[in-house]
Amino acid sequence: MRHRTSILTLSFIAAVTLASSAFANPPISSVAVAPQYDTTHVYVAPAEVDTFVQAFLGTFGGQSTPQVVATVTPTPSSTTSQLLQTPAGTVSLFGFKTPVPYPFGLERNGYLVRDLDIAVKAARDAGANVIVEAFPDPIGRDAVIQWPGGLNMQLYWHTKHPDYKPLETIPENRAYIPPGAVDEFLKDFLTFSGGKVVADDKDASAAEIGKPRDKFRRIEVQSDFGRMLVLVSDGHLPYPYGYETTGYEVQDLQQTLEKAKKFGVNVLVPPHQARNRQTSIVQFPGGYIAEVHAVSK
Numbered sequence: 291m292r293h294r295t296s297i298l299t300l301s302f303i304a305a306v307t308l309a310s311s312a313f314a315n316p317p318i319s320s321v322a323v324a325p326q327y328d329t330t331h332v333y334v335a336p337a338e339v340d341t342f343v344q345a346f347l348g349t350f351g352g353q354s355t356p357q358v359v360a361t362v363t364p365t366p367s368s369t370t371s372q373l374l375q376t377p378a379g380t381v382s383l384f385g386f387k388t389p390v391p392y393p394f395g396l397e398r399n400g401y402l403v404r405d406l407d408i409a410v411k412a413a414r415d416a417g418a419n420v421i422v423e424a425f426p427d428p429i430g431r432d433a434v435i436q437w438p439g440g441l442n443m444q445l446y447w448h449t450k451h452p453d454y455k456p457l458e459t460i461p462e463n464r465a466y467i468p469p470g471a472v473d474e475f476l477k478d479f480l481t482f483s484g485g486k487v488v489a490d491d492k493d494a495s496a497a498e499i500g501k502p503r504d505k506f507r508r509i510e511v512q513s514d515f516g517r518m519l520v521l522v523s524d525g526h527l528p529y530p531y532g533y534e535t536t537g538y539e540v541q542d543l544q545q546t547l548e549k550a551k552k553f554g555v556n557v558l559v560p561p562h563q564a565r566n567r568q569t570s571i572v573q574f575p576g577g578y579i580a581e582v583h584a585v586s587k
Contacts (some may be wrong), residue, residue: 292574310513312509318486321409325516326454327402328537329373329382330461334576335396339370339385343375345553349546349574350538351405352376363391364425375454378538379461393421395435397442398535399463401515404433405446413445413555417478437479439471459539463518463580467531469507486512498564501530530558530571530579537581543568544584550574 334342343354349435355373361383362371370385379488382400403409413435414420421442422434431446437443467475480486487509494508499521507522540546543561550572551557558579561572569583 296381315493315535318366320514320515321403321405321412322483323402323404323455324497324514325460326380327377327452328402328463328516328561329380331384331389331395331399332381332578333384333386334578336387336577338368339383340381341554342578343372343374345555345574346374346381347376347577348375349550349555350378350540358366358428359387360428362406362427363394364422365391367391377458378540379457379459380454391443393434397444398443398445400432402452403445403447406445407431409433409445410435413482416482417474418482437464438474439465439467440466441465441475443558444476453557460516461539462537463516464521464522464534464537465518465528468525469522472507472509472520476511476520478517480511480513483511483513483515485511485515485518488512495564497562498569499523500531500559501526530573532581533583534571537569537583540582542585543570543582543584546584547572551581 310551317523319564332342339357347354352375356377357372358371359368360371361367362369366388367390368387370383370387372383374381374383376447409422410420410433418435418437420433421436422432424431424433427446429450430446432444432446434444451534476487487508491507491508493505496504498508499506507519509522511520523532547557547561547570554575556573557570561568561570563586566586567583568586569581570580571579573579
């Protein structure tokens with residue numbers, strides 16, 4: 291009888307587990323390719339494009355693809371376009387010759403996906419809003435989505451699959467999310483990306499966001515798209531925090547900043563220690579603001 295009771299108990303537990311699983315979010319196959327195909331979108335005035343290219347590549351190394359003039363939006367527009375590929379991260383650079391159609395310019399980055407239709411459906415099913423439906427561009431297709439908390443990003447697919455070598459260091463997508471939206475954002479983004487939270491510090495020093503006397507919640511996420519640093523903020527941020535959408539990891543921060551200054555890059559926040567890194571915030575010619583850091587050994 292005891293043996294039979296044990297079998298019935300195990301059967302009941304298994305049934306409950308299966309029932310619970312049926313109501314859980316089903317896993318979504320990864321639509322990501324790799325971090326070297328994920329780009330920060332940078333918009334500068336056409337007259338400042340070349341100066342920005344010189345400063346960005348002078349700071350991080352790497353090279354640019356040939357500059358082209360194209361329409362990269364679903365409505366008529368014209369922009370210079372090129373890809374800046376560095377060991378620390380990639381930039382899609384736009385110098386619009388016409389007014390920028392809404393909501394372009396508000397998206398922080400572009401994620402290359404294996405199949406755009408599958409990726410858009412996966413994002414929508416996970417909880418994102420599709421704010422620009424899929425449209426063709428000169429080399430593929432694109433769409434723009436928005437996550438809870440107001441974070442916009444572009445998904446893109448190339449007709450001819452690109453082949454880029456891996457990055458030496460993977461940049462962080464720095465996402466400032468309000469407290470009331472962070473749990474929903476995490477649930478939705480992790481469902482879409484297949485990623486995971488690798489660190490969640492609810493009592494981190496807010497020196498990292500310019501408020502050394504305060505604490506804040508700091509969350510690190512990793513997925514096949516790369517790294518994301520979620521900075522939970524009430525919006526009471528000193529300038530320039532919140533404007534930097536990407537954090538670049540370098541081997542030697544001071545050396546990198548010295549190189550950057552030679553190309554007209556302004557250091558907005560001097561180097562300082564925050565957690566396990568030396569960090570600084572800089573502004574490139576053309577207005578692009580970025581965080582740069584070196585991890586303490």
